[in-house]
Amino acid sequence: MNPMATAWLEIGLALLLAPLLNSVISRVKAVFAGRQGPPLLQPYFDLAKLLRKGAVYSPTTTWIFRAGPILGLATTAAALLLVPAGRISAPVAFPADFILLAYLLALGRFFTISAALDTGSSFEGMGASREAHFAALAEPTLFLGLAALARKTGALSLSQILPAASPLAPEVALVAGALAVVLLCENSRIPFDDPNTHLELTMVHEVMVLDHSGPDLAFIQYAAALKLWLWSSLLAGLLVPPVAAAWPASLTTTLGVFALAGCIGVVESTMARVRLLRVPHLLAAALALSAVATILVVR
Amino acid sequence: MLDRLMLVLILSDLAFLGVSRFSAALSLLALQGALLGALALAAHGSASTERMVLLALIGLILRGVLFPWLLRRTARRAEIVEERNPLVGFAPSLLIGLVLLGIAMTLGARLPLRTSPMLGLVVPASLFTVFTGVFLVVARRKALSQCLGYLVLDNGIYGFGVATVGNIPALVELGTLLDALVAVLVMAIAMYRLREEFDHMNTDQLDTLRG
Numbered sequence: 391m392n393p394m395a396t397a398w399l400e401i402g403l404a405l406l407l408a409p410l411l412n413s414v415i416s417r418v419k420a421v422f423a424g425r426q427g428p429p430l431l432q433p434y435f436d437l438a439k440l441l442r443k444g445a446v447y448s449p450t451t452t453w454i455f456r457a458g459p460i461l462g463l464a465t466t467a468a469a470l471l472l473v474p475a476g477r478i479s480a481p482v483a484f485p486a487d488f489i490l491l492a493y494l495l496a497l498g499r500f501f502t503i504s505a506a507l508d509t510g511s512s513f514e515g516m517g518a519s520r521e522a523h524f525a526a527l528a529e530p531t532l533f534l535g536l537a538a539l540a541r542k543t544g545a546l547s548l549s550q551i552l553p554a555a556s557p558l559a560p561e562v563a564l565v566a567g568a569l570a571v572v573l574l575c576e577n578s579r580i581p582f583d584d585p586n587t588h589l590e591l592t593m594v595h596e597v598m599v600l601d602h603s604g605p606d607l608a609f610i611q612y613a614a615a616l617k618l619w620l621w622s623s624l625l626a627g628l629l630v631p632p633v634a635a636a637w638p639a640s641l642t643t644t645l646g647v648f649a650l651a652g653c654i655g656v657v658e659s660t661m662a663r664v665r666l667l668r669v670p671h672l673l674a675a676a677l678a679l680s681a682v683a684t685i686l687v688v689r
Numbered sequence: 690m691l692d693r694l695m696l697v698l699i700l701s702d703l704a705f706l707g708v709s710r711f712s713a714a715l716s717l718l719a720l721q722g723a724l725l726g727a728l729a730l731a732a733h734g735s736a737s738t739e740r741m742v743l744l745a746l747i748g749l750i751l752r753g754v755l756f757p758w759l760l761r762r763t764a765r766r767a768e769i770v771e772e773r774n775p776l777v778g779f780a781p782s783l784l785i786g787l788v789l790l791g792i793a794m795t796l797g798a799r800l801p802l803r804t805s806p807m808l809g810l811v812v813p814a815s816l817f818t819v820f821t822g823v824f825l826v827v828a829r830r831k832a833l834s835q836c837l838g839y840l841v842l843d844n845g846i847y848g849f850g851v852a853t854v855g856n857i858p859a860l861v862e863l864g865t866l867l868d869a870l871v872a873v874l875v876m877a878i879a880m881y882r883l884r885e886e887f888d889h890m891n892t893d894q895l896d897t898l899r900g
């Protein structure tokens with residue numbers, strides 16, 4: 391198969407399997423709690439149910455509220471095109487594409503936040519403020535880490551950086567650690583935000599989408615699943631060793647992505663959520679990891 | 690291999706700047722002691738004599754086991770758990786630590802030392818440990834944190850000595866270890882008395898004389 395077809399096949403796989411990541415996480419959490427857990431296909435059932443429903447719009451909202459979920463999904467899907475699946479390069483790859491990747495995600499977040507503010511609800515405003523705060527703190531970590539990798543591998547495109555970075559090099563391991571923290575933060579996972587919480591005062595991401603319903607909510611949930619897949623495959627591309635050359639590259643990366651979902655499940659089962667005031671400390675620690683990697687590389 | 694060890698040392702220094710709980714900080718101290726013991730054993734490879742191995746083992750036991758144990762006992766008896774509102778907060782401390790790391794790296798690369806190139810990161814990592822220790826002594830309020838800072842400083846100097854001098858005379862080596870031991874003992878007792886006397890351990894409230 392030619393490389394372009396493989397790359398698009400990977401994207402198709404991501405679009406198809408992304409909701410399954412959430413069921414892997416909830417299955418791991420269920421095992422830890424001694425429960426049986428929902429069926430593996432539950433996220434797909436939820437999406438189908440939501441898509442069949444109608445949406446309710448409050449009269450105080452404007453078109454910004456309706457545009458939020460659509461643009462959120464569109465930017466996430468566009469960002470997915472830039473992420474290589476391990477050794478398979480992405481369909482769209484050019485020098486410094488990781489900057490576009492970060493800002494496509496930021497654009498999606500901007501529209502989600504705008505839609506939340508558009509409702510005029512104070513809870514949604516609080517969530518929006520927290521989301522913007524955490525994202526601003528996570529961004530330097532991402533860029534410092536990727537800059538270290540770019541310098542280390544001498545490549546500028548994600549599709550060249552990830553296959554060239556060996557996970558055994560200390561710098562790469564440090565960046566992988568930092569990116570794992572950023573992954574948990576960006577996807578509102580447990581040390582930062584509890585995706586299952588139902589108390590508006592403590593919610594971060596979930597509170598911003600309280601007013602969305604029907605297909606809009608389906609778009610938001612699907613976009614969140616895609617985003618989780620995107621970050622996991624970025625991290626899996628760094629961590630999955632290139633030793634399994636005999637195996638099909640797409641298989642190893644997909645296995646890596648699901649293994650990471652399992653790890654997220656373990657983290658969520660064993661860790662408590664940190665206090666909101668401590669979240670910047672955690673992100674500062676991740677920034678320190680990235681910065682040490684950068685210092686080691688430029689030394 | 691040595692570079693990996695030193696990387697862990699650097700990360701443990703940064704962790705020192707970021708943790709508030711003494712139980713975690715004391716575990717880090719034990720880790721640093723073990724790392725420096727491993728460094729002393731590994732730094733000179735097959736060129737090391739029996740005496741050097743013995744000294745390294747004594748240092749390892751003191752720094753990795755005895756000091757953390759003594760301080761942990763003090764912390765338990767004085768019932769202190771964590772450093773609350775230090776003079777410089779934990780996240781700013783981390784950022785300052787990163788700047789210090791940059792300085793240590795540049796200095797380590799420029800200092801005209803006669804070290805073997807095999808040692809690589811050892812000099813910068815030791816310098817950074819020294820800087821971290823000084824910073825902890827200055828920027829923390831509790832006497833126990835300052836004592837930890839002193840021990841981190843001592844660790845850095847020891848690492849520096851291993852890297853640059855190598856074959857330290859046994860008398861000097863034992864002398865410094867004994868000094869550190871006595872210092873830790875005195876500080877542990879002083880902290881306990883401090884706690885008995887004033888019900889707190891904040892050194893910045895101890896700046897006026899009482900008649």
